[in-house]
Amino acid sequence: DVLQNPAAVASAPLREVTRRDSTFLVQQRGKIKRILDRDAGESQSTRLYRVRKKRKIYAMFFYDFFHTVLQVPLLGLYPIVFIAYALCHFLFAIMWWSISDSCAIGLSSLMSAFYFSVETQMTIGYGAPAENFAGCPEAVFLLPLQVVCGQVLDAAVIGIVFAQPLGSPCISASAHAASVMFSDTALLRVVDGCVQLTFRIAKRTGFSLSQGKIQVYCVQHHKEPSQPRGVRVEVNAMDLIEPDMDMYNGVIFLGLPCEVSHKVDFSSPLAPVVPSGTTGYPSELDVRTYLKSSKYLEILVLVSGVEQTTAASFEARHSYTLDDLFWDRTFEPCVSINMDGNHTVDLQRFHQSHMNRDEHEAVAPDRAVSVRTHHSFRATLEVQFSTAWALERG
Numbered sequence: 001d002v003l004q005n006p007a008a009v010a011s012a013p014l015r016e017v018t019r020r021d022s023t024f025l026v027q028q029r030g031k032i033k034r035i036l037d038r039d040a041g042e043s044q045s046t047r048l049y050r051v052r053k054k055r056k057i058y059a060m061f062f063y064d065f066f067h068t069v070l071q072v073p074l075l076g077l078y079p080i081v082f083i084a085y086a087l088c089h090f091l092f093a094i095m096w097w098s099i100s101d102s103c104a105i106g107l108s109s110l111m112s113a114f115y116f117s118v119e120t121q122m123t124i125g126y127g128a129p130a131e132n133f134a135g136c137p138e139a140v141f142l143l144p145l146q147v148v149c150g151q152v153l154d155a156a157v158i159g160i161v162f163a164q165p166l167g168s169p170c171i172s173a174s175a176h177a178a179s180v181m182f183s184d185t186a187l188l189r190v191v192d193g194c195v196q197l198t199f200r201i202a203k204r205t206g207f208s209l210s211q212g213k214i215q216v217y218c219v220q221h222h223k224e225p226s227q228p229r230g231v232r233v234e235v236n237a238m239d240l241i242e243p244d245m246d247m248y249n250g251v252i253f254l255g256l257p258c259e260v261s262h263k264v265d266f267s268s269p270l271a272p273v274v275p276s277g278t279t280g281y282p283s284e285l286d287v288r289t290y291l292k293s294s295k296y297l298e299i300l301v302l303v304s305g306v307e308q309t310t311a312a313s314f315e316a317r318h319s320y321t322l323d324d325l326f327w328d329r330t331f332e333p334c335v336s337i338n339m340d341g342n343h344t345v346d347l348q349r350f351h352q353s354h355m356n357r358d359e360h361e362a363v364a365p366d367r368a369v370s371v372r373t374h375h376s377f378r379a380t381l382e383v384q385f386s387t388a389w390a391l392e393r394g
Contacts, residue, residue: 032296035219036319042351043184047177047317069160081157088153092146093117103136104129121150179205180254180303180316184351187329188369194281195264196241199320200331201303202257202350212252212305214260216240218269221296231295236269238262238299252303256335257345260301270297288327291369297322325369329353 033050040046072080096105097113106129107113118124120143133139183200190196201214216238224232242261243252252258264270264287271282272290282290291297299320306313332352338344 032221034319034321035298036300036317038319040178042181044178044182045318047315077160084153084157088149089114089117089121092121092142092149095142096120099136099138099142103139104134105139106130117146121146123147177303177314177316179203181347181350182301182316182318183331185324185326185329185353186299186320187331187353188287188325188327189330189356190284195270195284195287197262197264197270197299197325198259198331199301200257200259200350201252201254201301202334202345202347203254204347210306210308212254212303214240214243214252215302215304216260216262217300217302219296219298219300220269220294223295234269238269239267256343257350259331288369291322291325294322322369326353327369328356330356 035050036045037048037050038045069077069080093110093114093116096116097107097110099105100107100113105116107116116128133143181202181204186197186199188195188197218236218238220234220236222232222234223230239262240260241263242259252260262268262270263281265281266274266278270287270291272286274282301318301320302315303317304313304315330353332349332354334346334349334352336344336346
């Protein structure tokens, strides 16, 4: 069975390795995990980086304590907020207890002082036995001090909740990044003699995005005995031909779904290493051979912009590994004109692609970059086309 024997995938026709019992991407990942996860629905990312850091300088967390707290999940904020309020109430309870007799407050124990501190800071309004604390000067200083401290603490908690990037999806601008949708696969094909990498980006909702910019990076592993575990990690930026970085300065229009393309020339991280000064483009065979020999490769896509409702910036993230790259396929059209003359986007067809039927390589086996990959290409003509090809071959 091909699924139980990944080594046989390289020589098997695509119809034998394509699973059609699921509409989502199915992967058999290796021991190296993605840098950027894709655990959300429809193979999208939750925007979490799986990068662990050793030998942290923990003092730096206290220098930027506000942003350190922002990284705590929302459920983890509850005990932090509870402890902060409890400490504030307890400290002022000690102060109130110390002046209880001189100010005629009538606190009999530290517990009653704690209750009085909570009443004062939260403005519950139970009041003190003696009106105006019998003119006690200590209370004149302590009462406004606790009120101000309580307001500062309230403002800090509200600010943290509103700025929390992951735990407050109803109010956080970062949660709006989930409205940016990426195709679950990236496609490789030859255009005018040059290999091009293409993937799709769209916006799920109708809310507009201002100054949307895109950046694409490639993370690769290279053998190098001098490095830890004999692996050198290399990060390279990838030039885009669409959108044109020179013409549009990387600004991307997401009013309609768009395709992002990268041309694989000799300066591309997807091309094999050649002597300096080499011009032209690597052949399709060279690119295929290089990608198949790669131990690890991940393409990181970052789309940033400003959400117009709150004028807050956010960043949507996605990644493609070798398991997500497929040869000789073209995305299906997903934009049409309805009966009323309006442009209509069919998000059900957003991920769909078909084989390049006008090329001989379109029906050749071994079109997936990774031999471990099995994918269900949704609602395409691949079944009929593969069957016709098999009948033609006899």
